[in-house]
Amino acid sequence: MSAVSMQVDTPAAQQGQRVIEGYAMGKTLGAGIQGKVKLGVNLQTGQRVALKCMDKNKMGRDRTRQMEMLEREIQAMESLQHPNILNLQHVTMSAQYPRKGTKGTKDVVLLALELAEGGELFDYLMHTGAFGDDIARTYFRQMLSALELCHNNGIYHRDLKPENLLLDANFQLKLADFGLAAVNLEMDTLCHTCVGTKSYMAPEVMARQGYDGAKADLWSAGVVLFIMLAGCPPFQQAAPGDWWYNAVRSNRHDKFWMAHLRSAPDFPKLAQEFLNLIFVADSSQRASIDDLWNHQWMQGRVLQEAELTEVMQEKNREVEARKEAELARAREIGRAHV
Ligand code: ATP
Ligand code: MG
Numbered sequence: 399m400s401a402v403s404m405q406v407d408t409p410a411a412q413q414g415q416r417v418i419e420g421y422a423m424g425k426t427l428g429a430g431i432q433g434k435v436k437l438g439v440n441l442q443t444g445q446r447v448a449l450k451c452m453d454k455n456k457m458g459r460d461r462t463r464q465m466e467m468l469e470r471e472i473q474a475m476e477s478l479q480h481p482n483i484l485n486l487q488h489v490t491m492s493a494q495y496p497r498k499g500t501k502g503t504k505d506v507v508l509l510a511l512e513l514a515e516g517g518e519l520f521d522y523l524m525h526t527g528a529f530g531d532d533i534a535r536t537y538f539r540q541m542l543s544a545l546e547l548c549h550n551n552g553i554y555h556r557d558l559k560p561e562n563l564l565l566d567a568n569f570q571l572k573l574a575d576f577g578l579a580a581v582n583l584e585m586d587t588l589c590h591t592c593v594g595t596k597s598y599m600a601p602e603v604m605a606r607q608g609y610d611g612a613k614a615d616l617w618s619a620g621v622v623l624f625i626m627l628a629g630c631p632p633f634q635q636a637a638p639g640d641w642w643y644n645a646v647r648s649n650r651h652d653k654f655w656m657a658h659l660r661s662a663p664d665f666p667k668l669a670q671e672f673l674n675l676i677f678v679a680d681s682s683q684r685a686s687i688d689d690l691w692n693h694q695w696m697q698g699r700v701l702q703e704a705e706l707t708e709v710m711q712e713k714n715r716e717v718e719a720r721k722e723a724e725l726a727r728a729r730e731i732g733r734a735h736v
Pocket of ligand 2: 430561562575
């Protein structure tokens, strides 16, 4: 059945609800450079999903490249099945997205993704501050386990950051957004594109040198871990000129920590030693995934699923309350300007 007839025929559409490819569209969950992500409900099964809709007409002159990136994203996600990697359930390369009201439709690529009910890890760090050692270790282990599968399949994420680490309804981590992933490179081939988000980028990526995708992902994973434990980032960017990066580059991790400990005095000592293996400017000297699994910090306490759900549920209430307060403030400001 075509998307257009779904729109006309289904009871949901008759009730004025927008429908795309058999999914009733709900609220906006997030937005990225590639388009909006909406809540969707499968009209046949009632299952809730996230609908990532990418407007083909907004791809402009860069369309061929963007379509290539999208195909890469799809290929990466389809080949990876892991409890900590967001599952791709359905793809339509050309779907008709119903605009609001009677403004017709637009042509989009539609991905139906497993719904991450818990939202972005970023929101928790932003609204509830740093995590304790046990929560940080639990999430880091989940992230590393997901990355290990990616790397073993020759897939490098290249955009690891808390906005792309989502949480499911039980607050287990789901690696998302493979839009920048490098796929099917020979394992020993170097990546050459400068992609990612600056504060999370490895120094060799910033320097636009050919780089080892696995080692670059581990640097970014280290940045995420640092933020989980400190509540702020370790570097502005890993490039000469950045005081924090210069300390690391000249092997003065002692200076790096002394300065950071002024604002994060409780940063666990063993985690500092662990991060010293990741924050190594020369990627050939940087720890590998195996080195990380074997480190003493990784052997510490890990929260079981039910425990993690319980502590994060508590944080979730705080996140929701703060987001609500922010929205109310924004509405207040809006009214004041009318
Ligand atoms: P960017 O390139 O800016 O990171 P993007 O266009 O590649 O964004 P995503 O990162 O995949 O898009 O999604 C954007 C946001 O939408 C996420 O940060 C998240 O808040 C929300 N989102 C994406 N997928 C899901 C999902 N499966 N469940 C819940 N929310 C989601
Ligand atoms: Mg993203």
